[in-house]
Structures are given as structure tokens and as C-alpha cells.
Amino acid sequence: MRKNVSFFLMVLFVVAIMGYPSRRSAMDLDATPRMTIVYNDLTAARRFSSRAQNYTTLLLEDEKGILYVGARGAIFSLNSSNIADGSHQRMDWEASPEKRADCLKKGKNNKTECYNHVRLLQRLNATHLYACGTYAFHPLCAYIDTSTFRLPSHFEEGKEKCPYDPAQGYTGLIVDGNLYTATRYEFRNLPDIRRNQHQRLLRTEESPLHWLNDAEFVASVLVRESVLSPVGDDDKIYYFFTERAGEESTSVFDKTPAPRAARVARVCKNDLGGKKILQRKWTSFMKARLACYVPYYEVLKDVYSLDGGDWQSTVFYAAFTLSAQWRSMEVSAICRYNVSEVRAAFEGTYMEYQDSSRKWSQYNGDVPEPRPGSCITNRARRRGYNTSQDLPNNVLDFIKLHPLMYEEVKPADGGALLVKRNVIYTQVAVDRVRALNGQEYDVLFLGTGNGWIHKAVVIGSMVHIIEEIQAFRVPQPVENLVISKQQRSLYVGAQSGVLQLPLSSCRRYVSCFDCILARDPYCGWDGESCRELAETLKRSLLIQDVLHGNMGCWNDSAQATALQKNRTVLRGDDVLLPCEQASNLAQAAWLLNGTEVVNEKGQARFRLGVDGLLVTDTQLEDGGEYRCYAQENGLQALVATYALTVLPEPLMPPPPPTGPHPPWQAAIHEYGDMRFIYISAITVLGGLCLVLSVVLLYVSCLQKRRGKYSLGVPQGSSVELQTVSSSCLGKGGQEEEGEELGTYPDGCLQIIPGEAPTLALPGKEGPPPPPPPPPPLPAEFTNGLAALPNMLRKMNGNSYMLLRQNEEPCTSPLYNSFTEELSKILEKRKHTQLVEKLDESSV
DSSP, X not given: OHHHHHHHHHHHHHHHHHOOOOSSOHHHHBOOOSEEEOGGGOTTOEEEOXXXXXEEEEEEEGGGTEEEEEEETEEEEEETTOTTSSOOEEEEOOOOHHHHHHHHHTTOOTTTTSSOBEEEEEEOSSSEEEEEEOTTTSOEEEEEETTTTBOOSOOEEOTTTSOSSTTSOOEEEEETTEEEEEEOOTTOSSOEEEEEESSOOBBOOOSSSOSSSSOEEEEEEEEOTTTTOTTOOOOEEEEEEEEEOGGGOOOTTOOSOOOEEEEEEEEETTOOOOSSTTTTBOSSOEEEEBOOOSTTEEEEEEEEEEOSSSGGGOEEEEEEEEOGGGTTSOXXXXXXXXXXXXXXXXXXXXXXXXXXXXXXXXXXXXXXXXOTTOOOOHHHHHTTOOSGGGSOHHHHHHHHHOOBBSSOBOOTXXXXXXXXXXXXXXXXXXXXXXXXXXXXXXXXXXXXTTSEEEEEEEETTEEEEEEEEEOOSSOOOOOEEEEETTTTEEEEEOSSOEEEEESOOGGGOOSHHHHHHHTOTTEXXXXXXXXXXGGOSOGGGOBOOTTTSOOSOOSGGGSOOOOEEEEEEETTOOEEEEOOOSOTTOEEEEEEXXXXXXXXXXXXXXXXXXXXXXXXXOOGGGOEEEEEEEEETTEEEEEEEEEEEEESSOOOOOOOOOSOOXXXXXXXXXXXXXXXXXXXXXXXHHHHHHHHHHHHHHHHHHHHTSOOOOOOOOSSOOOOOOOSOGGGHHHHSGGGTTSOTTOXXXXXXXXXXXXXXOOOOTTSOOSOOOOOOOOOOOGGGTTTOTTTXXXXXXXXXXXXXXXXXXXXXXXXXXXXXXXXXXXXXXXXHTTSOOOOOTTOOOO
16 A cells, blocks of 8 residues: 555656646647847847846837836836937936935845835826835835926825835736735735725725735736626726635644645726725625646746737736745746636635634535626616625625635646746746738747746647747846837846847748748748748748748758868768757758768767767768758758768878988987987076076175165163274273274274164165275185175074274284184084074174
8 A cells, every 4th residue: 555655646746847747748848949049149139227227117108119117216218119229218216315224224135125116107197107116115106297207396105005125026007097006015914905096995805814815916907898898897907916825724733834826816997895894995806716737836927918909808828937845946837818717717606714624615605696796787787786885785794705716717728838847937928920821829928037038939729939038148037028019029127127129030040941940920931031021011922831830941942052061081080070950959860972870780980969970980981971951840951061081091201212321320310309409408598597697796786786774883782892803902992992882993893792773764864874885805705704794694583783894904914813713603603592682692
């Protein structure tokens, strides 16, 4: 039994990793982008940025040619035809220093949170925009005159309309002069859906059951269901969010947090709340679960709505990622929902919270009339219920306790359209394009968490990714996507700036096969180049196959000719023949003299790789013509051609001239090179020695010509002065103690202990400089200390200092004995441990 349970759990884990089983293979679900376009290849891209950051709020007014951008501390008005032309307008809206200081006192981050992040930017009327910002955790809103584009002098309190936290999930719409928002307001931990402006303030219910359970909002959509409605229905605002699924709890003893679930909720535009019950609360709030039918894909990232001219054709494209417990895996899914499926879920069975079991279950009791949660229709008006305030109390009580529907909103295709590994989709935008055959295709633009854009086309119940585009050099999440049909552009909002990309880059496809295999609804082949359908007047001359992607290229001229390259290799060597594939879906096929090259046992020397064909240990029979083809979706196109020549043996240098040679000539030929190397080395070393000698001589001369030392009498030394030569005793002995120390008429040398004197600095007053020193003694009398009279010496920490010397040289007959005695004393002191005292010295 345990073995069976283990096997069953393993199967479930594999299913979770590979994706939900469907009629398509896992390879079809995990689609690969056909082409990869890196940042440096974006030749048609236009960029806008400034000193501001976080360009996350975009408002496109296509008919006016204006793209409004809300950033951190600023609002911009850009030319939508070219956002980088420099004609933009800027309005600074920074948080005041006082509000920033208050934000810091609340413990918020001064680098990210204590700024004014513009979160709402909507058209209010013909003359004004309405904008709201976090304003350093003190939300404010403003009316902006578009003619002057200046910040007004008065602001509105924004705590009921805008979140405090710039990272908080938020969505907002202005519909017929009323502001519909959904977020967590103030510092309360409970999310809320509210309506402000002209009509009465409405909000969601908090007790006894929370209608929203830790919700994170991502989008809101207006659906005009009142247009041509046979039942007199009302317009509705749909909200998309992720919250904790309380209905997933299975036991009262289960203390683990409830898993998160994707939701869709709706409210009626003309809801006025209840009269006594649910006063200033929604009477039409209902929510249902969005099911993508892929295990663990529960976190909703973004939703985009698209209609074909009437509300009944509205579809919602939703991007999902894994829930928190699977964050180690990066997987995303795209599901599509019809508005009819959403309406069916809200018209189904309710759920009820059971106090006894503390869990949600299906409600099977009676449902009062009019139906709770529905909008006011013609049928309700005929019964006297003209507004929500006319609804009976039992209907309002039922709404208060039954906000959750039992039926799930099922995807229109029975499952996910796309499952992509190693990608987190953060934004989705959709454009509907009419192809050459008259059929409409939905083209998806998917923004990722690392700054890439995936362009894909929905074909039936699957998705073909046409290309992946590196939108930003520095990886950063794509925060917003807006499509302009008039400018045929995609606007990408991110932290570092705004990017404008063309919806199509047909000229990137250089051959008919490339153009057809791309399956791009924007592009068609005209016989010479791949052109955009929107720029071609005679569409009858174009070729396109979005459905299959392999029809139309029949003539030989459609193939791109490959220039033949020559390769020469020695027998037994290896050679690589490159064959770069522009498509990630193509496979390389090689022909050698018309015969296919395959990796079989008899052809082990051929290695097929992504870089090309590697031929190892080439033989004579391997030479010939190599042709590389790209095989994709049943088509084959020539990519590269090589003419390989295999030489039988290496080319040898010409032999030396023949003839008799004397033995000495052979020796010279053998050792000539070595002798040349030795002579060159000796010459270089000799030159270096000469240079070093010149440098040392120059340094010695500089030392002799330096500024003279300012010699003075040491202070504070009680050591008795002694003479070094006996001939100096009679002239400078004790009978002359009253004379200046160290001055002797015969010029004899006297050395006393002490520290080195301070050098006289230029520009400073001091004692007059002594006369210049005498010339150095001959080398045979100095014992290597020729510079002793002119420079300081140190040995074992003892200092030796010259006091004074007359210009006349010493003529004492005992001078030789002095030098010998000095040398002996110095030699002796090298092996004697000296006591380190500051004012003690010896010779």
C-alpha cells in the first residue's frame, strides 16, 4: 500500500512539473520563441528617460498622439509617434521635505518609499486629467489642466483613492466621472473596492465575513453590458486579483495558511448601496474563482481585455505564475476567458460559510428574489425595484453572507494556451490583427520579469511565440504595456524609462521561407522582400500562411543563395564548418556531395552541433562539397556551402642546395644561431650596466650639490665630548672649554653623540649655512665610508652626525691612525648589542 501511495505522489509531482495533461504534448505547451533579438539589434527602438525613475503608469490618447507617463516625482507628456524626439513636456511633482521627514519617522525606506509615486493617471474630462500619488505615505490627488500642463495650487486628499505603499497592488478607473479603485488604503491591513467622486461612496463589507481575504489587485475592466441589452442590464466593472482561498480549508484543525487563488469580482456601475442594510456598501459585489487548470498556477499577474466591437465578444487574457510554495520554479501560464463564461459563473450556485465546520460549502437552499448580486434590470423595475436601495432586506442579508460563487470561471480553451518554463510573465497586452485570408488573430505581447518581450500569436487553441526581444540592457521587470494601433507601436514602461517598439519588424526576414515560417500576421512576402500588410496597398500580391506556416514559397528564387566558402585541411586533422541557424526552431541538415551526413557507426567522425558540423580525423574521401540546410516545419532552406579539400601530407619546406661543404661551414651553420643569441644577451646586459652606472653617478652628483645642512649644538645632552685624534688635544683640550664646541683652528674633526639635526627649510630664517664640504677622501683611506662627512649613517639604531668642519683639510700625521681606528670601532659595533637610548651614540 505504501509503495502505491509513493508511486501516486511521484506521478502527481511529475505532472506538476511537466504541466497539466492535455491533448497536446508538453513540447507544444512549453513553446520556444522562434527568434531571439538581443538589445544591440533593436535598430527601430526609441527610448525616453530622465532623472526620474519608475515609469510605471501609462495613459495613451491615440487620437491626440500623446502618451502620458506617471513616474516617481514627475508626470510627462510624450509624442506618441516618437517618444525620443525631445518635444516632451515635464511636470515635477515631488514630495515636500516635511512629508519625507514624516515618512522617515514611520520607519519607511528613504530610497524607495519616501517619494511621490504616481499610481493613477486617468482622463477626467475634455480639459483635465486626474492623477494620484503616494506622496511619501501621504497620498494626494490633483486635477491637471492639459492645455497648460502645470501642477495645480490645490490638491485633494488621496487616502481614500490611492495606496500609501508604492509597492502595493492597485488598480483604478474613471467611468462616467466616478473613480473606481481597488487596493489597501491607509495603514489598514484589509483590502477594499471603492467608488468615489460624484456618487455616494461605496465600499466592500467587512463583517461578519470579509468579502476580500488578503487580496492583491492587478487589473480592472469596464464592460458596457447595458449597450443594446434586451433585459435593460447595467454596465459592470470587473476586478481581477489574487487572495487566500478560504474554501480550500478541509478541517478546523488545519492551521496552515490557506492557499492563494485567482479571482474575478464584479460590481454594477449604478449601485447605490442599501437603505438600511449594507449602507454605503456594494449590493452587487460577487466573486468567483479563475481556473487555469494547470496545477499550482494560482498567482495572477496581469489581465488584458479585448473585444471585437461589442461587449459580448469580450475576452480576457490572464497571466499566471506559481504560488508561493513553488517559488523555486519559474513557470508562467497564459489562459483565455470569455465574458460569457464569467457571466455564467455569477449566475450559478452560491457558496455558504458553515460556522459548525468552519468551512465553505455549496449552498443548496432557497434564493430570494430579485436575484442577490444582480444589477437592476427591466424585470426588477417592473416589480418596483428601481435602485439598489429599493431591494428587500432578505436580499441584502443574503448578499452580505454569500459573496462567493460555487462555479469556477473556466478557460475558453479547456486549459492553458501557453505554459513557459524559466519565465515570469508580469504584463500582457493583446492586439487583434486581420490576416490576408480575412481571419482575425490575437497577437500577444508578454512582458517578463527580466526585461524581455515575447511576441506571440494565438492560433486556434495554441500559441506560437514569434520572437523574444531584449527590451532593456539591465534586467528589470516590465511594469506596463500599451498598444497604439494608430502608431503601430508598443510602449513599454519600466523602472529605468519608456521604450517604443514597432509592432512588427518584417524586414528582419530576408527570404520567403523566413517570412512564411515566422507566421507573423503583420507580415507578408511580395516576391522580393517581407513587407508589412499595413504598408502594402496591393495585398493580393502578398503571400502569408499564419495557420500552417509552410505554404506559399514554391519558386527557386525564394531561397536565399549561400556563398560557397573554401576550406583546406591536412589529412588526420579536424575542421569545423559553421552553420548558424537564425531560427531557434530550425534543425541543421548536412549533405556531402549530395548524400546526407548522419551520426551513424560508420560515420563517427562527423559531429553535428548547434555551431555547425565538426569533421574529426579527416581522410581523403571526406573532401568535397558540404551543403547546410535549415529544416523547419516541413520546409528546407540552404544556409551555407563549403568546398573542403583534404591534403594527403603536410607541405614540407624546400631542401637546402646539395653539394660538398667543409666541416667548419657545418659547424658555423649549427652554432651560428646560438652564438648570435649569446652575443645579443651580453650586449643588452652591458648596455644596462652602462645605463645604471650613469644613473648612479648622476644621483651622487645631485647629493653633493644639495642644500647644506643647518648644523647646531644639540640641546639637553650631558655626554662629555671627546676628541678622536691626539694631536687635537693640545689645541682644543680642556683649557679651551670656553670656546664654541667643535671649532678648532687646525680643522681637525670632532664627533659628538646626538640626534640628526633638522634640515633648514627654504624661506625660513635660521643660522647661516656652513661653508661647502671638502672634496671626498681617496678610496684607500675611507674603508668604504667615503660619504661619511657629507651624509648621515645609521647602524643598529645609532646615529652619527657631523658637527662642523673647516674648509682646510686635516694635516694631522695621525690621520691614517684615525681612519684605521674608526674602521675597527665600526666593525666591532656590528657584533655588539647596543642599548637603545635617544641621546646615546658611539663611533
